[in-house]
Amino acid sequence: MQSMEVIGVYPQGLEEEGAKELQSLGAKSVRPFNRTVAFQADLSCFYRLHLQARLPFRFLREIARFQCNGPESLYKSVQSAFDWERWLHPSMSFRVDVTGTSHGLTHTHFTALQVKNALVDLQRSLWLKRSDIKLVDPDLCLHLHLSRSGAVLSLDGSSRSLHRRGYRAAMGLAPLKENLAAGLIQKTGWDGTFPLVDPLCGSGTLLIEAVSCFLSLPAGLKRSFLFEAWPDFDQNLWEEEKNRAKSKISLEKQIPAVIGCEQEPDIARQAKTNVAAAGLEKFITIQNTHFSEIVLPEKPGFIVCNPPYGKRIGANEDLKFLYQELGNFIKTNASGWQFWLLNGNRELSREIGMKSSLRFAISNGGIDCRWLKYLVN
Ligand SMILES: C[S@@+](CC[C@H](N)C(=O)[O-])C[C@H]1O[C@@H](n2cnc3c(N)ncnc32)[C@H](O)[C@@H]1O
Numbered sequence: 001m002q003s004m005e006v007i008g009v010y011p012q013g014l015e016e017e018g019a020k021e022l023q024s025l026g027a028k029s030v031r032p033f034n035r036t037v038a039f040q041a042d043l044s045c046f047y048r049l050h051l052q053a054r055l056p057f058r059f060l061r062e063i064a065r066f067q068c069n070g071p072e073s074l075y076k077s078v079q080s081a082f083d084w085e086r087w088l089h090p091s092m093s094f095r096v097d098v099t100g101t102s103h104g105l106t107h108t109h110f111t112a113l114q115v116k117n118a119l120v121d122l123q124r125s126l127w128l129k130r131s132d133i134k135l136v137d138p139d140l141c142l143h144l145h146l147s148r149s150g151a152v153l154s155l156d157g158s159s160r161s162l163h164r165r166g167y168r169a170a171m172g173l174a175p176l177k178e179n180l181a182a183g184l185i186q187k188t189g190w191d192g193t194f195p196l197v198d199p200l201c202g203s204g205t206l207l208i209e210a211v212s213c214f215l216s217l218p219a220g221l222k223r224s225f226l227f228e229a230w231p232d233f234d235q236n237l238w239e240e241e242k243n244r245a246k247s248k249i250s251l252e253k254q255i256p257a258v259i260g261c262e263q264e265p266d267i268a269r270q271a272k273t274n275v276a277a278a279g280l281e282k283f284i285t286i287q288n289t290h291f292s293e294i295v296l297p298e299k300p301g302f303i304v305c306n307p308p309y310g311k312r313i314g315a316n317e318d319l320k321f322l323y324q325e326l327g328n329f330i331k332t333n334a335s336g337w338q339f340w341l342l343n344g345n346r347e348l349s350r351e352i353g354m355k356s357s358l359r360f361a362i363s364n365g366g367i368d369c370r371w372l373k374y375l376v377n
Pocket residue numbers: 172173174175176177199200201202203204205206261262263264267289290291292306307308322
């Protein structure tokens with residue numbers, strides 16, 4: 001089967017985990033970069049990754065690569081780069097996303113317009129009709145990346161980001177994206193052997209992703225993808241991959257206590273709704289209390305959380321108090337546990353009153369954060 005060049009797009013800080021996940025799912029020649037991982041995949045692998053990979057935002061399948069010296073050269077190269085007659089009929093809507101710059105093409109919006117013009121002009125010459133542009137849920141999503149080494153034109157396998165699994169209709173305050181939550185859990189090394197507790201669980205994302213991964217619930221099984229309408233879509237291969245992904249689900253696995261705690265009644269209710277939508281009520285308990293009320297399981301395990309960071313450093317005395325309370329709760333009740341804290345405000349994490357033994361830099365929606373590990377004595 002023919003091999004394709006693909007770029008996976010990731011949260012900054014999860015590229016190495018992303019590369020490992022790609023390899024485990026059969027991708028070849030995997031090369032991590034900043035926020036992206038390049039690799040090769042055949043069609044089955046491309047489908048498998050959309051169904052099973054938990055960490056990427058999107059996968060971009062390369063369709064052409066060319067030199068580009070400015071707007072005119074881009075216009076001409078785009079028209080001759082691909083079999084548009086087969087792939088972009090005027091009855092289909094499309095969108096163009098652009099990253100990077102090159103000579104004479106320094107504004108991504110202008111570059112996108114140039115690609116769009118090249119394509120609709122070509123369509124008019126072929127069919128006397130043109131496609132509509134649709135920014136949300138188009139039929140085809142094109143991606144152009146410009147750099148000093150040239151232009152790469154790709155098709156996005158999914159117009160909506162892959163972090164949207166389909167289980168989270170309800171969102172609390174500042175929820176983590178599902179792919180980021182999955183990556184954070186992978187970094188802890190939690191493997192379903194020990195209890196897992198999130199004392200400030202919000203909409204429950206960390207716990208849902210941890211348990212979904214442990215039970216091998218495919219991340220993309222409840223949603224649709226743009227490649228299902230591509231001209232080379234292979235329905236048989238797709239069904240095979242879906243069956244393969246379903247056959248890995250192991251709901252009978254023994255799982256230790258997984259507990260989330262949320263003090264706001266509405267948000268706790270939303271967390272329960274999300275847990276139910278993910279089909280995990282049997283495995284995750286959500287308690288609507290202040291975290292100081294949690295009774296931790298006897299067997300030590302993992303505590304994970306992302307408390308609020310506050311906006312201005314040092315501005316919020318309530319938050320300082322929250323971090324102090326959290327630190328005291330952990331020191332008093334969680335001897336022998338691992339404690340993982342996602343924090344975007346160093347001044348606040350100091351209030352925990354413990355020294356971290358490991359730290360990873362991670363970007364949470366553009367905020368430079370640290371995923372901190374504490375070993376509790
Ligand atoms: C940044 S959010 C967590 C987001 C979560 N990781 C998610 O993905 O939805 C922090 C949560 O902690 C909750 N919270 C704040 N103080 C708390 C306390 N003392 N006990 C329990 N929950 C608390 C807030 O209501 C908020 O929902």
